[in-house]
Amino acid sequence: MEFNTLKAEDKSYIETIVSSERISTGESNLDLHSRDMSGHRASRPEVVVWPKQRAEVSRILAYADQRRIPVTAWGAGTSLVGNPIPLHGGIVLDFTQMDRMLEIRQDDFQVDVEPGVIYKDLNRKLRHTGLFFPPDPGADATIGGMIANNASGIRTVRYGSTKDNVLRLVMVLANGEVIEVGNRATKSSSGFDLLHLFVGSEGMLGIVVEATLRLVGLPAEIASAVATFQTVEEAGKAVFEIIRAGLDPAALELMAPECIGIINKQKNLGLPIAPTLFMEFHGPTKNQLTEVMGIAEGLCREHSCQEFRPGLEREERDLLLEARYALGDMIRQDKPDRFRISIDVAVPISAYPEMIAFAKEQAREAGAAAAYIFGHAGDGNIHLIIETEKGNRETGQRIKEVHRSVVQKALAGKGTATGEHGVGIGKAQFMEAEHGPSLEWMKKVKQLLDPHGILNPGKMFP
Numbered sequence: 036m037e038f039n040t041l042k043a044e045d046k047s048y049i050e051t052i053v054s055s056e057r058i059s060t061g062e063s064n065l066d067l068h069s070r071d072m073s074g075h076r077a078s079r080p081e082v083v084v085w086p087k088q089r090a091e092v093s094r095i096l097a098y099a100d101q102r103r104i105p106v107t108a109w110g111a112g113t114s115l116v117g118n119p120i121p122l123h124g125g126i127v128l129d130f131t132q133m134d135r136m137l138e139i140r141q142d143d144f145q146v147d148v149e150p151g152v153i154y155k156d157l158n159r160k161l162r163h164t165g166l167f168f169p170p171d172p173g174a175d176a177t178i179g180g181m182i183a184n185n186a187s188g189i190r191t192v193r194y195g196s197t198k199d200n201v202l203r204l205v206m207v208l209a210n211g212e213v214i215e216v217g218n219r220a221t222k223s224s225s226g227f228d229l230l231h232l233f234v235g236s237e238g239m240l241g242i243v244v245e246a247t248l249r250l251v252g253l254p255a256e257i258a259s260a261v262a263t264f265q266t267v268e269e270a271g272k273a274v275f276e277i278i279r280a281g282l283d284p285a286a287l288e289l290m291a292p293e294c295i296g297i298i299n300k301q302k303n304l305g306l307p308i309a310p311t312l313f314m315e316f317h318g319p320t321k322n323q324l325t326e327v328m329g330i331a332e333g334l335c336r337e338h339s340c341q342e343f344r345p346g347l348e349r350e351e352r353d354l355l356l357e358a359r360y361a362l363g364d365m366i367r368q369d370k371p372d373r374f375r376i377s378i379d380v381a382v383p384i385s386a387y388p389e390m391i392a393f394a395k396e397q398a399r400e401a402g403a404a405a406a407y408i409f410g411h412a413g414d415g416n417i418h419l420i421i422e423t424e425k426g427n428r429e430t431g432q433r434i435k436e437v438h439r440s441v442v443q444k445a446l447a448g449k450g451t452a453t454g455e456h457g458v459g460i461g462k463a464q465f466m467e468a469e470h471g472p473s474l475e476w477m478k479k480v481k482q483l484l485d486p487h488g489i490l491n492p493g494k495m496f497p
């Protein structure tokens with residue numbers, strides 16, 4: 036695709052739509068919107084615009100489409116694979132000022148929000164209603180960015196990912212047209228499911244300007260435990276058994292000993308350095324949860340569980356969860372100068388123990404300086420961060436090979452190259468292998484909705 040660079044007259048036109056204090060070509064703003072939280076190379080936009088109204092988004096897109104200027108939506112820039120980096124320059128639409136919570140409908144368990152709302156703020160605001168929006172990627176992500184990446188998190192094992200918690204979207208298409216997809220009913224058999232076409236489309240098919248989200252009740256009781264094992268594989272087997280037994284965990288997180296080492300070092304938690312499962316259950320009464328916890332302990336003990344510590348108090352649980360959320364960042368901060376690759380595969384739950392063993396062995400054989408295995412184990416999602424010293428090209432090449440072989444193994448087991456971070460730049464290389472001929476149909480959908488390719492160009496397709 037050929038794109039035009041932004042000219043003075045384009046900027047002047049945008050100034051007729053959005054007031055000048057919400058438009059910037061300043062160096063620092065361009066820099067701030069040139070990189071996300073991944074290590075992918077920065078690429079600056081030519082202008083950053085902060086829309087507040089859907090009509091502004093619509094008019095900017097209609098103009099950009101006509102002038103063939105790229106437009107990339109920006110939430111909080113917390114993506115991990117380069118999703119919002121404006122590879123071809125152009126306009127970045129930053130949604131942080133379009134952040135109104137429009138209507139909470141408590142009796143329907145629903146809320147209407149604008150895309151720039153940060154999900155943590157939403158949950159703080161909802162607290163008094165006894166409801167919450169369950170997808171929780173941990174970082175200060177916006178609802179628009181979560182919808183675009185189909186983000187998930189620690190509680191997805193029970194409550195689903197973003198796609199399971201979005202009912203209706205108002206979208207602005209590449210040509211500026213505004214459409215509404217989905218509805219406020221909790222079920223529907225009506226028409227093609229355009230709603231879920233847009234969820235996970237990484238700002239490449241349209242821009243979210245409003246969303247109706249599904250809410251769930253805050254649990255009456257929470258019980259959590261930490262279990263340590265002899266090997267990561269045994270911990271993986273316990274995960275499989277807990278899911279198979281139908282215990283319905285609200286969190287089931289795996290952390291290899293190297294991860295516990297980092298957590299202890301940076302958060303001073305004094306946890307035993309061993310393969311560890313953190314689990315949480317939600318339920319109506321303490322008695323019910325005591326019974327569930329007893330069964331979970333039995334299943335863990337059958338898999339060489341060394342220590343099972345139930346009954347974590349709220350403070351300890353929050354500290355552990357906070358540390359788990361920040362683990363990726365802590366690993367990066369621990370050795371900032373290293374070259375690292377971050378893997379995010381997901382597999383059917385029965386394949387989980389074998390997948391962990393494979394990833395671990397591959398990292399060992401590659402001679403990586405460090406390898407950290409962790410993940411939302413209850414969803415079959417494995418994160419593996421492998422590092423080498425910068426400048427060690429041979430090992431660098433080998434860990435890229437590990438990335439490929441771990442993804443290939445996941446795909447061979449009918450899993451996916453990315454469980455939650457999305458495709459962006461980092462996973463585009465695997466799209467052909469994962470989707471085969473259906474990738475061509477994805478390209479046709481893109482062509483239909485965005486014929487001039489202005490929306491977040493350069494992503495997803497290899």
Ligand SMILES: Cc1cc2nc3c(=O)[nH]c(=O)nc-3n(C[C@H](O)[C@H](O)[C@H](O)COP(=O)(O)OP(=O)(O)OC[C@H]3O[C@@H](n4cnc5c(N)ncnc54)[C@H](O)[C@@H]3O)c2cc1C
Binds near residue numbers: 071110111173364
């Ligand atoms: C410490 C840390 C932990 C994380 N843990 C998790 C995790 O557990 N699970 C998980 O899923 N992710 C995780 N992430 C990744 C990240 O938080 C999510 O991918 C999140 O959804 C990104 O949201 P954002 O608002 O930052 O979006 P951005 O990064 O700004 O953008 C993401 C994508 O959405 C598009 N976009 C943004 N707004 C809109 C809009 N209004 N309309 C259309 N497209 C739009 C962008 O163009 C881009 O393609 C983590 C990140 C960090 C830094």
